[in-house]
Amino acid sequence: MLIRKPDRILGSEITPETVYYNRRQFMAASSAGLASLALPTIAKAGLQEDDEITPEDIVTQYNNFYEFGTDKSDPAAFAHEMSTDPWSVTVSGEANKTGTFAFEDIIKGLDVEERVYRFRCVEAWSMVVPWMGIPLKDVLAQFEPTGNAKFVEFETLYRPSEMRGQQGFFSSIDWPYIEGLRMDEANHPLTLMVTGLYGKELPNQNGAPWRLMVPWKYGFKSIKSIVSIRFTEREPLNTWKQLQASEYGFYANVNPAVSHPRWSQASERRLPSSLFNVNRRPTLPFNGYADEVAHLYAGMDLRKYY
Numbered sequence: 152m153l154i155r156k157p158d159r160i161l162g163s164e165i166t167p168e169t170v171y172y173n174r175r176q177f178m179a180a181s182s183a184g185l186a187s188l189a190l191p192t193i194a195k196a197g198l199q200e201d202d203e204i205t206p207e208d209i210v211t212q213y214n215n216f217y218e219f220g221t222d223k224s225d226p227a228a229f230a231h232e233m234s235t236d237p238w239s240v241t242v243s244g245e246a247n248k249t250g251t252f253a254f255e256d257i258i259k260g261l262d263v264e265e266r267v268y269r270f271r272c273v274e275a276w277s278m279v280v281p282w283m284g285i286p287l288k289d290v291l292a293q294f295e296p297t298g299n300a301k302f303v304e305f306e307t308l309y310r311p312s313e314m315r316g317q318q319g320f321f322s323s324i325d326w327p328y329i330e331g332l333r334m335d336e337a338n339h340p341l342t343l344m345v346t347g348l349y350g351k352e353l354p355n356q357n358g359a360p361w362r363l364m365v366p367w368k369y370g371f372k373s374i375k376s377i378v379s380i381r382f383t384e385r386e387p388l389n390t391w392k393q394l395q396a397s398e399y400g401f402y403a404n405v406n407p408a409v410s411h412p413r414w415s416q417a418s419e420r421r422l423p424s425s426l427f428n429v430n431r432r433p434t435l436p437f438n439g440y441a442d443e444v445a446h447l448y449a450g451m452d453l454r455k456y457y
């Protein structure tokens with residue numbers, strides 16, 4: 152289900168599909184389409200001169216969604232087996248308004264925006280994606296988190312009958328997939344709850360009906376198909392940290408200066424990438440969003456809090 156206000160003009164609508172992926176068109180379209188929004192600087196934040204929108208078929212067919220398998224092609228092949236309607240979300244912990252809510256009721260009345268973000272996976276590939284979504288702070292505010300809420304924890308659907316990667320003993324992941332943010336990260340205007348991409352409904356393999364998008368962090372923070380939101384005093388134990396704490400941390404801020412123990416994070420392969428055209432480019436601190444977010448980590452040792 153695609154939810155947006157009829158008066159919103161998308162970057163993907165003002166330019167014909169054929170020229171949409173042309174860089175200059177895309178930059179012009181983005182700024183024209185998004186200038187009507189209150190946050191033009193946010194809408195264009197992070198994008199570099201030579202960033203081009205990644206072709207849609209790559210974004211929807213080269214995925215990480217381990218609930219459906221570990222191959223990049225598994226989510227596109229199997230995620231249709233997940234039913235997303237009805238979809239309910241449990242809100243718990245340090246908030247005044249807790250309980251189980253229908254997804255439609257949570258997002259009703261909230262504005263959907265298009266945001267073109269750079270997206271960097273910890274595996275050192277990257278994309279540029281026109282997401283549609285709602286600032287997470289607007290989603291969370293309606294639950295009235297209390298002063299004790301220092302973090303927010305998210306959980307993905309656990310339904311082995313529809314998610315084949317959750318079956319059997321092949322996976323070492325302790326389901327459900329869990330992620331979390333500090334409240335100031337969650338309330339940052341760049342942090343988006345995504346409900347669509349390329350002007351369309353969010354495909355199941357990309358995390359329907361809604362998933363997180365935190366553009367300055369490695370992709371694994373951007374948890375998909377969320378069914379639980381919990382406000383906590385303590386830092387949540389996220390799935391990848393639980394799996395291998397020496398390799399994946401809680402913060403996971405994109406940082407070219409801190410290598411993964413098994414590979415460098417200094418550069419990335421911008422998809423599409425091939426043997427003949429690797430399309431390698433330097434990785435930027437905070438994935439290009441340092442001006443917007445570096446202050447959140449002032450005084451922190453980013454080698455320790457990776």
Ligand code: MTE
Binds near residue numbers: 215273307370
């Ligand atoms: N969320 C869940 N529930 N399960 C996952 O396996 N993979 C993460 C993140 N969110 C993952 C997830 C990783 S490693 C990445 S890089 C992104 O989703 C990939 O998002 P995309 O497939 O839309 O590109």
